[in-house]
Amino acid sequence: MSDKFQFSRRDVLSHGGNIVAAGTLFSLLPTLASAAKTVTVGFIYVGPRQDFGWNQSHWDAARKVAKIKGIKVVEQENVPETAEVEKVMQSMIELDGAKVIFGTSFGYWKSIKKMAKKYPNVLFTHIGAIWKSGDPKNVIGYRGYTEEPHYLCGIAAGRMSKTGKIGFIGSKPLYFIYNNCNGFVLGARSIRPDLTCNVVLTGEWNNPVKEAETTNSLIDKGCDVIIANVDSPKVSVETCERRGVFSCGYHSDLSSLAPKGFLTGAEWNWASGAEFVRAFTTGKPYPNLKRGGFKDDMVGLSPFGAAVPQKVRDEILSAKQGFVDDKLKIYQGPLKDNKGNEILKAGQVISNTDIKFKLGVRFFVEGVAG
Amino acid sequence: MFGSTFNNGLEAVVINAAALILTLAGFGVFVALFGHNPLDVFYILYLGAFATQLSIENTLTQSAPLMLTALCTAIPARAGLLVIGGEGALVVGGVATVLVGVHLGHLPPWAGVLIMGLAGSIAGGLWIGAAGALRQYRGVNETIATLLMNYIAIAIMSHLVSGPIRDFDQVLKTSSWSIPESLMVSTVPGLDVHWGLAVGVATCVILYVIMRQTTFGFGVDILGGNPRAAQMAGLPINRMVLVCCFIGGAGAGLAGTMEIIAVHGFASESLVVGFGYAGILIAFLARQNPAAIIIVAILVGGISASGGLMQRRFDLPDATAAVLQGMLFVMVLASNTAYGRFKIFQLKAN
Numbered sequence: 001m002s003d004k005f006q007f008s009r010r011d012v013l014s015h016g017g018n019i020v021a022a023g024t025l026f027s028l029l030p031t032l033a034s035a036a037k038t039v040t041v042g043f044i045y046v047g048p049r050q051d052f053g054w055n056q057s058h059w060d061a062a063r064k065v066a067k068i069k070g071i072k073v074v075e076q077e078n079v080p081e082t083a084e085v086e087k088v089m090q091s092m093i094e095l096d097g098a099k100v101i102f103g104t105s106f107g108y109w110k111s112i113k114k115m116a117k118k119y120p121n122v123l124f125t126h127i128g129a130i131w132k133s134g135d136p137k138n139v140i141g142y143r144g145y146t147e148e149p150h151y152l153c154g155i156a157a158g159r160m161s162k163t164g165k166i167g168f169i170g171s172k173p174l175y176f177i178y179n180n181c182n183g184f185v186l187g188a189r190s191i192r193p194d195l196t197c198n199v200v201l202t203g204e205w206n207n208p209v210k211e212a213e214t215t216n217s218l219i220d221k222g223c224d225v226i227i228a229n230v231d232s233p234k235v236s237v238e239t240c241e242r243r244g245v246f247s248c249g250y251h252s253d254l255s256s257l258a259p260k261g262f263l264t265g266a267e268w269n270w271a272s273g274a275e276f277v278r279a280f281t282t283g284k285p286y287p288n289l290k291r292g293g294f295k296d297d298m299v300g301l302s303p304f305g306a307a308v309p310q311k312v313r314d315e316i317l318s319a320k321q322g323f324v325d326d327k328l329k330i331y332q333g334p335l336k337d338n339k340g341n342e343i344l345k346a347g348q349v350i351s352n353t354d355i356k357f358k359l360g361v362r363f364f365v366e367g368v369a370g
Numbered sequence: 371m372f373g374s375t376f377n378n379g380l381e382a383v384v385i386n387a388a389a390l391i392l393t394l395a396g397f398g399v400f401v402a403l404f405g406h407n408p409l410d411v412f413y414i415l416y417l418g419a420f421a422t423q424l425s426i427e428n429t430l431t432q433s434a435p436l437m438l439t440a441l442c443t444a445i446p447a448r449a450g451l452l453v454i455g456g457e458g459a460l461v462v463g464g465v466a467t468v469l470v471g472v473h474l475g476h477l478p479p480w481a482g483v484l485i486m487g488l489a490g491s492i493a494g495g496l497w498i499g500a501a502g503a504l505r506q507y508r509g510v511n512e513t514i515a516t517l518l519m520n521y522i523a524i525a526i527m528s529h530l531v532s533g534p535i536r537d538f539d540q541v542l543k544t545s546s547w548s549i550p551e552s553l554m555v556s557t558v559p560g561l562d563v564h565w566g567l568a569v570g571v572a573t574c575v576i577l578y579v580i581m582r583q584t585t586f587g588f589g590v591d592i593l594g595g596n597p598r599a600a601q602m603a604g605l606p607i608n609r610m611v612l613v614c615c616f617i618g619g620a621g622a623g624l625a626g627t628m629e630i631i632a633v634h635g636f637a638s639e640s641l642v643v644g645f646g647y648a649g650i651l652i653a654f655l656a657r658q659n660p661a662a663i664i665i666v667a668i669l670v671g672g673i674s675a676s677g678g679l680m681q682r683r684f685d686l687p688d689a690t691a692a693v694l695q696g697m698l699f700v701m702v703l704a705s706n707t708a709y710g711r712f713k714i715f716q717l718k719a720n
Contacts, residue, residue, distance in 0.1 A: 048688070076678045078688040081640035082435075083564060083633045087428035088678050090562075094424050095417070096682060106542035107640045128542045172544050173532065203528060205639075359541055 038072045039099050039281050041065060042092035044085060045077040046105035047206070053232030057252040058104040058127075061270035068274060074098060081107025089115045093122055100277050101125070104270075112139060123280040125273050131289045140276050142290040144298035145352060146176065146250075147183030148323045149266030150227070151330055152301055152316050153248040154187020156263040157225035158195055159312045160246050161188070167223035168368075169214050170201040171230045177201070178361045180229050180250075180266070183330050185367050187319075188225075197368050198223055205231040215239040225263065237262065246307065253302045264316065265302030272298050293352055294323040326352065337363035381709065389705040393698045400693060406684050414683050415694075418676025425675060430563045433671030435460075435629060437570030437663055439649030441577060441621030442498060444658040446512070448581060449614040450594040455501060455516025456622040457646025458523030459494035461637075463623025465527050466493030467630040468535070468637045471549035482553040487569075487627050494623015495616040497523065502615030506608045512615075524642055531637055545638040555632050566628035571664055573621060578661040590614060622646060651695070655702050670695060 041062075049059035055077065066073040074096050079085050085108050092098040093115075100123045103112045112124045116136035124136075129143035157166045168184055170177045185197045198218055202210045211228060215236045218226055227248040228236035234257060240247035241258035249255070249265025272292075279286040292298040301320060304313050322328030329352055333344030343363065344350065350357050398408030419429050442456035470489040474482040501519060504510040530536075532544040555565045581587035593600040593610055600607055629641055652670055656662035677691025 074682040076681050076688075079678070080643035082629065082643055083431045084674075087424075087431050087675065090424055091418070091428060091678060092682070095422075095679065107638065109542075110635065130542065174544070175541055203532070 038070050039277070040072045040074060040092075040097050041100045041102065041277060042089070042096065042098035043073060043075045043102045044079050044088055044092075044104060044108065045075070046081065046107070047078060047231065049075065049077045051232045052234035052254055052257065053230070053251045055104070055231075057268045058102065058270050060252055061268075061273065062102070064271040065274050065277065068277075071277065079105075081105055081111075083111075086111045086115055089124075093119055099123065100280060102270075102273060103127070123276065123286075125276060127270070129289055129291050135288070137288065140273075140286060140288055140290065142273060142276075142298070144268050144272075145179075145291065145293035145358075146266050146268065146299055147179040147330055147358075148293040148352065149299050149301050150180045150183035151187035151323075151328075152319055153227055153264055153266055154184040154189075155191055155316050155319055156308060156312060157184070157227075157246070157248065158188035158191030159315070160263060160307065161192070161195065161225050163222045163224050164192060164195045165222045165224065166195065166197045167215075167218035167221075167226040168197055168199045169211060169218070169226065169228040169230065169236060170199060171205050172203065173201060173362070175359050175361055177229050178364065179358050181368065182361065182365045184227055184248075185365055186330055189367050195367060199364060199368050202230065208232075208235040211235045212239050216243070219243050219245055227266075249302050255303050255305055259306065261307060262302075262305035263308055264304050267300035267302055269298050269300045272296070291353065291355055294320055295326055295352075323352065331357070336366040338366055338368040339363075340366075381712070385705050385708050386702065388708075389701040390698070393694070393701045396697050396701075397694050400697075401684075401686070401690070404684075404686060406686070411680065411684065414679050415673075415676045418679035419672030424562075427562045428675040429668060429672040430561065430567050431671075432674045433667040434564065434566035434570050435625045435645040436648050436652050436667040436671060437574050438566070438621045438625035438628070439646045440652035440656065440663045440667060441573065441649075441660065442494075442618040442646065443650045443653035444656065444660060444663060445577065445581070445618040445621070446498070446502070446611075446614045447653060447658045448587075448594045449590045449611050450597060451502065451505065451611065451615065452513045453498060453501065453516045453615065453618055454513060454650050455498050455519050455619070455646070456625075456649040457642065457644070458516065458520035459497045459619040459622035460626040460629070460646050461520075461523040461527050461641050462497045463490035463494035463626030464630050464634075464641045465530060465546070465626075465637050466490050466623070467627040468546050468549060471553055471630070472547050474553060475550035477553075479552055479555075482550075483555060483631060486549070486553065486631055487624060490623045490627030490630075491620035492623070494626060495620035497623070498619025499612055499616040502612045506611050520646065527637060527641070528639065531639075535637075537636065540636070543638060545636045548636040549630065551635075553631060554635055564628070564632035566625070566632050569624060569628055570667070573624065574660045574664045577617065577621075578659070581660060586610070586613075622649070651699055655699065657706075670698075673698070 043062040045055045047055045049055050062073050062075055076088055079088050089101050102125050104127055106128055109126055109128055112126050116124045116139045120138055123138050125140045127143055129141040131139055131141035166188055168181045181199055188195050198221055200214045211230055212235050215226055225246040226240050229250055233250050237247045237254050237257045241261045246261045246263050247258055248263050254265055255262045276286050319328055329349050331350035333348035334346040335344040337343050401411045402408050418425055420426055439456040439460055442459055443453055446453040467486045467490040471486045501512050501515045504515050505512040531546045535546045537545055537547045557564055558568050589605050590610055634640055652663055652666050656666040673691050673694050680686050680690055681688055
């Protein structure tokens with residue numbers, strides 16, 4: 001059971017192969033695929049693509065990419081992070097003739113790297129932005145700074161909250177969840193310095209029952225604006241609407257779920273990956289690693305809900321412009337964590353693109369309870 | 371004697387083939403309701419599952435873990451237990467593999483892989499064996515116990531990978547430490563399918579021989595057929611149940627090992643994708659026969675493998691493959707009542 005037993009597919013086919021009929025058909029396929037002139041782009045989702053959440057944010061991108069002339073999109077949903085995803089990629093490349101693959105789940109990373117080595121003429125993108133030098137050149141990692149739209153949600157929360165208490169539901173203790181939460185709280189406290197935020201981590205990406213319970217218990221504690229950083233915030237947003245409190249969205253546009261209480265939401269703009277497709281198919285250079293916020297159009301803000309007055313909308317939009325112009329910074333001193341430890345001294349400012357700092361964030365800022 | 375065995379075999383083949391044809395007919399009606407030509411869909415089904423080397427590799431990759439998790443239900447079922455804990459045993463096996471594997475970087479690969487395989491199977495075996503012991507000595511229903519133990523296993527893993535054995539360098543999801551790269555296994559020679567397939571086939575064949583050709587296997591069949599008779603015959607019932615549970619759990623645990631050493635390299639929630647539950651289906655379709663598990667797993671793997679292509683070519687929902695699987699399951703179970711009803715098989719037997 002070691003590497004020395006490895007044969008390439010070509011070896012096997014040239015020696016007749018044990019499945020002759022299969023081999024014949026297989027050799028026909030590339031001709032079928034190349035007959036089409038359009039570029040085929042494959043999207044692979046880990047869950048259902050209409051989940052009002054993470055997968056939908058990618059489906060939104062797929063629909064935008066599909067509108068580009070000369071591009072055909074093929075999609076497959078509910079693909080687990082196992083050996084299956086490798087086979088799905090191969091099937092898309094060899095049976096559908098895909099030239100670009102969007103792998104939209106964290107756990108696809110290993111498989112993407114493996115397939116990229118096997119198919120050097122195909123471009124692969126991954127949503128983790130963890131490409132390192134030495135990884136295959138036909139792989140792109142890209143990811144938006146969602147803490148920026150969370151900051152804007154925080155401003156909305158700070159203006160709209162009556163109790164001065166807001167709630168954040170997180171999934172797992174990961175760096176971007178900390179950053180999103182901190183962005184939300186810092187945004188809110190930029191409006192109301194005495195505001196507090198109750199934080200609960202459910203420990204799971206997808207557990208609607210727990211999310212509903214957590215939302216209810218936060219409301220019972222007096223929180224009147226809630227944002228949920230889980231795979232699909234649908235349940236939380238709907239629960240808020242039923243209980244008559246405000247909610248903010250995450251991942252994709254959830255405004256239709258809560259016509260009364262929806263404020264705004266933090267969205268990804270994965271469609272920014274279309275530029276990689278264009279560069280790749282025209283032979284132009286592309287980055288292997290791209291992170292960005294509003295400045296690079298890699299994140300977005302959901303449409304405002306009816307409850308948000310024009311004055312607040314203007315305030316939020318001008319803060320958004322602050323991110324675009326790189327004038328507004330999320331982490332700036334003096335800053336303490338919620339245990340009273342000093343994180344930044346007065347005058348210290350962390351750039352919005354300081355990924356080293358952000359990857360190391362494992363604290364909640366002052367104002368966070370729980 | 372030979373004639374009767376042959377006729378029984380023929381009866382099984384005819385009945386199962388009829389069930390398969392009826393399933394396809396029903397599925398044809400289903401896709402026709404969605405406005406697709408059933409023949410086109412059948413072609414894509416064939417293309418995605420068996421038509422090209424890539425499709426066959428896809429099918430076999432899908433079926434590899436299912437062969438092992440199916441054993442978790444099939445072997446205890448032969449002794450009369452309904453165990454549905456394959457999912458949990460797989461997770462426990464995977465975690466044990468990682469816990470042992472991270473310390474084995476200095477060993478030659480064959481030794482490391484062997485030890486990890488043992489660790490995974492023993493952990494899975496003890497996990498389901500515990501459910502067997504609860505049943506024999508404490509009267510706890512093994513079906514409920516193993517179902518709940520699935521959740522316990524997943525919770526234990528989630529706890530471990532988000533704390534005690536978490537690898538903080540994996541920033542995107544909570545994952546455990548990785549086993550050394552030198553201990554990862556590659557693919558079966560000549561096929562782009564990982565070694566889990568060979569392990570699965572070999573395990574099924576070995577267990578087929580054990581359950582068919584040994585006194586132990588014969589005793590288990592007596593126990594499964596009539597526990598009272600087995601007791602009267604003086605068979606060591608408790609021990610046999612425990613051994614069957616251990617073997618079944620070891621199968622699923624080994625599936626966990628293979629997922630770690632051939633696919634992931636570390637434990638994470640990616641281990642929990644329903645292989646254990648799919649195994650229950652396969653065990654029943656194979657009527658708890660380890661050799662038949664191989665064939666059924668490949669058939670079910672083929673359905674999953676072509677499910678993706680059906681999605682992409684016809685824009686059918688992902689659940690379409692599940693509908694086909696469900697129809698097949700119902701048809702095969704329903705066809706079980708047909709055994710012994712057709713005179714043609716009985717007449718020749720006499």
